[in-house]
Amino acid sequence: MYRIFCIIPVLLLFGCRSHLDTDSFEAPRNRAVDISVLTGNLKKAEHLLVLDEQNLSPEEKLFVSTLQGLVSKSSRTQIYIDPGYGGYTAWLKDLEIRGVTVEPVDDYRILIDRYKDYIEAYILCSIKDQSVNGANSLVSLYKAPAIDTSLESEMISRGISMALDVRGKDEKWVFENYKDRFSKDVLFEQKESLVPALRDYAVALNGFLFFDGNSSFRKMITRWAGEDAPLFGWGDPGRGEDKFVAMSSRSDLYTIPSDHARNLSVFSGFETADLKQVSAEVQTYDEKVHYVSFLMSDGDNVQWMLGDLYTDSRWWGNSGRGSFPMGWAVSPLMADIAPSVLQRYYRDAAAGEQPNHFVAGPSGSGYLYPSLYSPQALAAHVETLNRRMGRTDLGIVEIIDFNSLYKENLWELYTRQNNIDALIYLEFRNHKSHKGKILWSKGKPIITPREMLWEGLRGCDEATVIRNLNGQNRNPSDSSGYSLVLVHAWSKGLDNVQQVIDGLDSDVKVVAPDELVRLITEKVSRD
Structure with a gap:
C-alpha cells in the first residue's frame, strides 16, 4: 500500500487538460478552520x-x-x-x-x-x-x-x-x-x-x-x-x-x-463524548529485565480503519488480540470524521486481558513531514493536535520525516504540549535506522525503533528479531534497556508478533507503548 522503502521510478506523463495558468496563480493564504x-x-x-x-x-x-x-x-x-x-x-x-x-x-x-x-x-x-x-x-x-x-x-x-x-x-x-x-x-x-x-x-x-x-x-x-x-x-x-x-x-x-x-x-454527523483508554495496571519494576513494545504501522490510514483492519485476522480481527500487549496507531481526526467508529475501537480495546494501546499516527492529525511545514503552520497544527489528543486520550505521537531526528526546534513544538508525553520517530527510508536511540525534549522521550517486523527486508524476519531482542541489555536505567518493534501492517500481523513473543527469553518483558514510555521517562538517565 504505502511506506515501501524500495521505490521504483516510473515515467509519468501529464497532458495539458486546460489553459489554466498554474505557474502564475497564487491565492492569499488563510488559516483553515478546524x-x-x-x-x-x-x-x-x-x-x-x-x-x-x-x-x-x-x-x-x-x-x-x-x-x-x-x-x-x-x-x-x-x-x-x-x-x-x-x-x-x-x-x-x-x-x-x-x-x-x-x-x-x-x-x-x-x-x-x-x-x-x-x-x-x-x-x-x-x-x-x-x-x-x-x-x-x-x-x-x-x-x-x-x-x-x-x-x-x-x-x-x-x-x-x-x-x-x-x-x-x-x-x-x-x-x-x-x-x-x-x-x-x-x-x-x-x-x-x-x-x-x-x-x-x-x-x-x-x-x-x-x-x-x-x-x-x-x-x-x-x-x-x-x-x-x-x-x-x-x-x-x-x-x-x-x-x-x-x-x-x-x-x-x-x-x-x-x-x-x-x-x-x-x-461525521455524529458526536461522541471524550474517549478514555484503559491502560494496564502499573507493573512491578524489575532491574534485570529488557522491556519491549510492539507497534503496528499505518494507523493514520482512515480507509483501513474503516475497512479491513477491523475484521481481518491479521490485525484487529485476530483471535489472539488482547492476549499480549500491543500498540496501534490511529488518526486523531477520527474523533471528528468517524467518532462512533473510533469509540468502537476503544471499547473493543478495553475488553482484552492485555492492553491494546493507541498512539497518534504520523505525524499528528494526519500524514505530514514536519520539517517541510512552515514553522507557524506546524505550531498551529500541533496546538490543534494537542486538543484532539486530549479528547481521545492519546499521549504518544508517531513522526515520519527525513534526517530530522536531531532538529530539536521541531520536536519542542510537540513536547511543550500538555497532552503529548512522547514522540516515536520513524526515519522515512528505514524506520529503524537510528537503532533504538532515545533523545529528550523538554523532559519527554523521543523514541526510535530498535527492530522491525517487515517481510522482505533483511534483518526484519521473526528469527532475527527474536535473536536481537534476546541479546539486548537488561538494564532499564539505561536507554539500551528498551526496544520498540515496529510491525509493518501490509506484510506482518498479530500472528507474527505472537511468534516473536513466544521466542523471547523470560527476562525480556513485553509492555504496551504507554507503559514503555512511562518506564523510560521515570527510569532512564537524561545524560
Missing part, C-alpha cells in the same frame, strides 16, 4: 437507506454517492453504502444502537423518488472521461447530483432538469470557473476511476476534488487551500508516496489516507 467546524454543519442521521454496493454499477455508484453527500447537509434520512467487506456492517450496527433506523433499498431509482424535493437539478458527466471529478465538485454548488449519460433518462422521466453539462471538461476547467465558491478549508484527491469512495464527503464539505498526479496544477491547488487544511484521499505514488506528501507538506497541508473510505458524510 474540520469540526465543517462537520458541525452536517445533519445527524436518524434513518438510513442502505444499499448493497455490489449490486450497483459504476454509474449508479457515482449518482448514489454524490446524492449521499448532498442530503447529509439537509436531511436526517440519509444514505448508507455497504461495500460488503471490512467493518462497515459493524459500524452500521453501532449506529442502530445509537437509535438510527435502517431500511434496505434494492434499486437506486428509489432514491430519486425519495429525495426529489432535495434534487434541484442534475449535473451531466461521463464516467468514461475526465469529467467525473469536475462534476463531483459542482454537486454542492448546484444542489444537483452527478449523473452519467446512461442514467439521464431516469432524471428526465421524473421532470428533473439538467443544471450543467460538464462532459469533456476536467478539474482544471471547473477550478478556473468556480474556485471562489469552494471551501479552502479542505481538499480531496481521488482518481476518477474510484467510485463511490470519498465522493460523498467532498460534496458534504463543499470541497474541490481533483486528481492530476504530481503536477504543477496539483502544486497550485495545494497552495490555494487554507493553511493546515486536511487533504483527504491519496495522491500518485508512482515514484513514491513521499513525492506527493512532501509537496502537500511544503504547502502546509496534511494528508488523510482515505481514497477507499465510504460513508464519511454519515459518520
Whole structure:
C-alpha cells in the first residue's frame, strides 16, 4: 500500500487538460478552520437507506454517492453504502444502537423518488472521461447530483432538469470557473476511476476534488487551500508516496489516507463524548529485565480503519488480540470524521486481558513531514493536535520525516504540549535506522525503533528479531534497556508478533507503548 522503502521510478506523463495558468496563480493564504467546524454543519442521521454496493454499477455508484453527500447537509434520512467487506456492517450496527433506523433499498431509482424535493437539478458527466471529478465538485454548488449519460433518462422521466453539462471538461476547467465558491478549508484527491469512495464527503464539505498526479496544477491547488487544511484521499505514488506528501507538506497541508473510505458524510454527523483508554495496571519494576513494545504501522490510514483492519485476522480481527500487549496507531481526526467508529475501537480495546494501546499516527492529525511545514503552520497544527489528543486520550505521537531526528526546534513544538508525553520517530527510508536511540525534549522521550517486523527486508524476519531482542541489555536505567518493534501492517500481523513473543527469553518483558514510555521517562538517565 504505502511506506515501501524500495521505490521504483516510473515515467509519468501529464497532458495539458486546460489553459489554466498554474505557474502564475497564487491565492492569499488563510488559516483553515478546524474540520469540526465543517462537520458541525452536517445533519445527524436518524434513518438510513442502505444499499448493497455490489449490486450497483459504476454509474449508479457515482449518482448514489454524490446524492449521499448532498442530503447529509439537509436531511436526517440519509444514505448508507455497504461495500460488503471490512467493518462497515459493524459500524452500521453501532449506529442502530445509537437509535438510527435502517431500511434496505434494492434499486437506486428509489432514491430519486425519495429525495426529489432535495434534487434541484442534475449535473451531466461521463464516467468514461475526465469529467467525473469536475462534476463531483459542482454537486454542492448546484444542489444537483452527478449523473452519467446512461442514467439521464431516469432524471428526465421524473421532470428533473439538467443544471450543467460538464462532459469533456476536467478539474482544471471547473477550478478556473468556480474556485471562489469552494471551501479552502479542505481538499480531496481521488482518481476518477474510484467510485463511490470519498465522493460523498467532498460534496458534504463543499470541497474541490481533483486528481492530476504530481503536477504543477496539483502544486497550485495545494497552495490555494487554507493553511493546515486536511487533504483527504491519496495522491500518485508512482515514484513514491513521499513525492506527493512532501509537496502537500511544503504547502502546509496534511494528508488523510482515505481514497477507499465510504460513508464519511454519515459518520461525521455524529458526536461522541471524550474517549478514555484503559491502560494496564502499573507493573512491578524489575532491574534485570529488557522491556519491549510492539507497534503496528499505518494507523493514520482512515480507509483501513474503516475497512479491513477491523475484521481481518491479521490485525484487529485476530483471535489472539488482547492476549499480549500491543500498540496501534490511529488518526486523531477520527474523533471528528468517524467518532462512533473510533469509540468502537476503544471499547473493543478495553475488553482484552492485555492492553491494546493507541498512539497518534504520523505525524499528528494526519500524514505530514514536519520539517517541510512552515514553522507557524506546524505550531498551529500541533496546538490543534494537542486538543484532539486530549479528547481521545492519546499521549504518544508517531513522526515520519527525513534526517530530522536531531532538529530539536521541531520536536519542542510537540513536547511543550500538555497532552503529548512522547514522540516515536520513524526515519522515512528505514524506520529503524537510528537503532533504538532515545533523545529528550523538554523532559519527554523521543523514541526510535530498535527492530522491525517487515517481510522482505533483511534483518526484519521473526528469527532475527527474536535473536536481537534476546541479546539486548537488561538494564532499564539505561536507554539500551528498551526496544520498540515496529510491525509493518501490509506484510506482518498479530500472528507474527505472537511468534516473536513466544521466542523471547523470560527476562525480556513485553509492555504496551504507554507503559514503555512511562518506564523510560521515570527510569532512564537524561545524560
